[in-house]
Amino acid sequence: MKQFYSDVFQYRGTHYDFGYWQGKLLKDSPILLNREKQWGPRQHRHFLIDPVTYKDIMLTFAPAILDEIRGLADALHMNMDKAFRLFGGYYLEYTRSGCSIFTDSRFMIRNYDSHPRGYEGRYVLYEPSDQGFAVIGPSMQITGRIDGMNEKGLVMGYNFTNRTKSGDGFLCNMIGRLILETCANVKEAISLLKAVPHRHSFSYVLLDPDGASYVVEASPRQVAVRKSSVCTNHFHVLSKENRYRQEETRRREAVIHNQQQDAQSAYQAFKVMNDPAHGVFSKKYDAAAGTIHTSMYFPKEKKAWFVIGPDRKPVIFDFSKWLKGDNVNIKRIKGELDYSHPFVNMG
Template identity: 30%
Template sequence: MEEIQAAIIQARGSAYKIGKKTAAAYTENPILQQFSQLSSQRTKYEEIKALFSNYAPHLLDELQGLADGLGKTQQEAAILYSGYNMPRPQALGCSAYVDQYHYVRNYDFSPSLYDHCLSFIAPEEAYGSIGYNLQLIGRHDGVNEKGLTIGLHFVSNQGYRKGLSAWTVLRIALDTCETTQQVIDLFKELPHAACYNFSVGDAKGTHAVIEVTPEKVCVLSSRAGLNCVNHFKHSDLEALNRQDMTSSAKREKFLLNTKTSTMSQQELFDLFSDPASPLFFEDYNRLFGTLHTFAYSFKTKQLMTALSRGKRLELNIEDWFTGNNFKVDKLYGEIKKEPIPEG
């Protein structure tokens, strides 16, 4: 087994202050070098500034805080961390279940391409949120102070074009939306770079799977619970799925045959986080290993999360958003890594 860690950031105040505190947590994080290699230097800062000014101007202030904290210009920080005009992402997994009571999901990928950071933020200019960082300001998944919960699920690079990464649009949604319908409306406006699913639920009990492509947005809704994996189900978008959907289809079949609607939050969390579960994966060398589980109850406002094989962090989000920090500064877990075959 190999230890895995995630730093916990707790930051309140201006977006600039939050950016600077985030920078301090990343100073020695090797992921910074990864993003330096990935980001396109052909990206024009003016395009990023115009887009963010329209939809999330406070993120420009956060990027300025990041820039000052990391010794970069704002233009450099925006190009590196805005999630705009990024190279095509590699295939990754993610499974989720959402209904009017619960949201639960796993994030599956490689630890070497993981921010190893969980942020609790309360900016003055936007809704506060709790979520796992991706490319510093982006999020894999999260819940905001209004109880809106959302996670991303990669589908394919079909029709890939210049636009925002899924983790940036997810962050903008957490910062600016209160309901599932508001997320749907927002996603119909934003320029998306790739094909992704988003599993979404809100405090009013409305939930949906939003299927997003660079050209079109489709919505799957139901009064019953919804499963979300890594392929499109809307007939208009099926042609954009990856050629090999074996794993995604297998996970969906398992969820369909499991009585998830009768489970408690604890039972759902265990279903996703148990290493013996069909939803838990350990193929880390092939970019498909479970890194964290994230679960939220819309009724009790209880958050549960843990890294792979790690101790669960559990809290009522209202307690944190009313100003009560906690003393945990890291999450710990373990991953089972097999040696990479030679030749």
């Protein structure tokens, strides 16, 4: 087992200032350099469509995030075309991943399964002073979010389904950011998911303080909504969008259903997902399907749990206190994975 970590960042202010602040931090971080190395000869596939088109779309859904990208570009002395490509979360290739989600009326638990070498190791608390809701959660592509919760208690996580037959549209991580920053509840999030263009096929799991959990199956062609407490990596309604092989994702779905029936507390439910003995936590890192983090969100209490690696006690964030101005004292979340290469933030 090797030690890994995520750095914790917290910021209050305008989107431009937030972007500029992050850009200054990235100058001293290995994240961007390691991203460029990873993309290598595949760089030609990591492109953006016409920047004018992108700006028009972002002005429709979240104009403030454009200001964040401008701040990043200014701090990094980068032209906007490159900034859009690196931080825009639109029309890029996406690495296949796993992921499992379980909800009940009180909480959502999410295993994020992917390749550790692409994980940027950033856990972010941001409260905008210009527009949008405050959000807590791990980041992807700096501006996007892997999962998270906003100040209204809306919780979001997503699971990969398929990347074939992709279309022009947002990546999952930017869609996650759009949901959390602009939507107050599940109803608004469903409306947004029906309106935004989707690059790939993903399930978005939504929960708010009302306690009803919905899975939104979204592809570049269709969006469908169903009520469910479990989601893995296949669609139920849009079944024609699924990958050919579904044995493993359906196995995990059944295991979660069966194991969670015996969970008597939130912590026991968390252990079902995080303890490998229960059969949900995965160590298939070389196949881009190993569990990197387990996150848990409580919409009513506005608390967030987070761990890196298996069978660990969660780091607990009291988001409600943070929203009142009490900064967290946690600088770094540490864990261990059975993998030899570091996250991109670790050099």
